[in-house]
Amino acid sequence: MEPTKTAYGTWSGGRFMHFGETLSEDRFIGCIENAYQAGIRTFVTSDVYGNGKADELLGRALKGIDRGSYSLVGMIGHDFYEGQRQGSRGYPRFTDPELRGPEKYADFTRMAASKELERCGTDHFDLLMLHNPDELGYTSEPLWQAMKLVKDEGLTTRLGIAPGPANGFSLDLVGCFERFGELIDWSMLILNPLEPWPVGLTLPACEKHGVKVMTRVVDYGGVFHGDLALPGHEFKPGDHRTYRPEGWVQHGMEKANRMLPLAEKYKLTLLQFASIWNLSHPAVESVVPTFIQEAGESARPIEEKIREFAAMPDVRFTPEEVDAIRQIGDNTGCMTLKGASKRHAISERPDEWPMREDLLELAGRYGLGSEW
Numbered sequence: 001m002e003p004t005k006t007a008y009g010t011w012s013g014g015r016f017m018h019f020g021e022t023l024s025e026d027r028f029i030g031c032i033e034n035a036y037q038a039g040i041r042t043f044v045t046s047d048v049y050g051n052g053k054a055d056e057l058l059g060r061a062l063k064g065i066d067r068g069s070y071s072l073v074g075m076i077g078h079d080f081y082e083g084q085r086q087g088s089r090g091y092p093r094f095t096d097p098e099l100r101g102p103e104k105y106a107d108f109t110r111m112a113a114s115k116e117l118e119r120c121g122t123d124h125f126d127l128l129m130l131h132n133p134d135e136l137g138y139t140s141e142p143l144w145q146a147m148k149l150v151k152d153e154g155l156t157t158r159l160g161i162a163p164g165p166a167n168g169f170s171l172d173l174v175g176c177f178e179r180f181g182e183l184i185d186w187s188m189l190i191l192n193p194l195e196p197w198p199v200g201l202t203l204p205a206c207e208k209h210g211v212k213v214m215t216r217v218v219d220y221g222g223v224f225h226g227d228l229a230l231p232g233h234e235f236k237p238g239d240h241r242t243y244r245p246e247g248w249v250q251h252g253m254e255k256a257n258r259m260l261p262l263a264e265k266y267k268l269t270l271l272q273f274a275s276i277w278n279l280s281h282p283a284v285e286s287v288v289p290t291f292i293q294e295a296g297e298s299a300r301p302i303e304e305k306i307r308e309f310a311a312m313p314d315v316r317f318t319p320e321e322v323d324a325i326r327q328i329g330d331n332t333g334c335m336t337l338k339g340a341s342k343r344h345a346i347s348e349r350p351d352e353w354p355m356r357e358d359l360l361e362l363a364g365r366y367g368l369g370s371e372w
Contacts, residue, residue, distance in 0.1 A: 168337030
């Protein structure tokens with residue numbers, strides 16, 4: 001089953017990614033059941049979330065449901081089986097040379113996919129994505145042959161790539177499409193009306209190579225859920241959003257308020273508006289927000305947000321409307337991007353590496369500029 005327009009990710013609910021309140025295990029499972037009952041038919045999980053725990057809870061929530069009635073998206077890439085957690089940097093990618101060489105990539109991908117499927121309680125993914133790849137993830141022939149082997153053995157129907165965890169990787173992504181585009185069916189990218197850059201630059205390349213796009217962070221850290229501006233709202237200690245620049249909520253709400261006339265024209269909530277703006281780009285075919293239970297008595301229940309998203313009408317904005325919103329939300333140059341960059345002489349982290357001449361040549365051919 002192809003991933004659907006609306007999707008639910010197991011990073012929601014605060015258990016594995018620290019946004020808002022941490023849901024109890026029962027309520028976390030209930031939210032997944034709520035999503036299915038409301039009509040959401042795609043579920044996205046990663047093996048590294050809770051070292052497999054998110055997979056298990058998703059499997060419990062979907063147990064007994066007709067497997068043909070939903071699309072299951074899995075992600076592998078971090079090695080928490082043999083690798084040691086490196087503080088805030090998390091677990092190493094399985095391509096880390098200290099863990100294994102290219103000749104063992106296939107053994108790892110087969111093992112990781114099989115174990116994740118077992119935890120999810122099924123025998124195949126509809127889409128398996130390479131999660132948060134390092135430079136080798138974008139360039140290694142043995143790695144993508146290992147991913148192809150997983151597909152050939154029937155563990156997944158489709159293959160994809162999910163850059164992250166932060167924003168960037170634009171040139172690396174396009175370069176990966178040029179190398180391995182015939183193997184890549186989907187990509188999961190960060191896009192929303194307040195963050196049209198840099199992913200917007202890569203969407204024409206996605207179209208060219210026939211790569212369908214699933215977009216995450218459509219809610220922009222909760223701004224498009226609408227309850228960050230409620231009286232008395234505060235971020236709990238440890239919430240990932242406390243590391244953002246001061247004033248980001250107010251700045252985001254000011255821009256979102258300028259977008260309201262278009263939302264009102266189509267009778268959309270803020271989250272529905274942001275989702276439809278994403279879906280109005282030709283390459284984008286699925287949206288997967290972060291559902292957050294905000295702290296405080298005035299916060300809306302997370303279940304209400306899930307149902308609101310599931311009820312999104314099947315409309316699209318005109319190209320002119322898409323561009324008008326892009327101009328309001330323009331965030332060009334607002335952040336330091338990950339991936340290949342002229343900032344780096346050597347690679348000191350698995351999500352940053354030096355710029356290569358082949359990528360600059362590619363940027364020229366795709367009209368992506370030279371300042372990276």
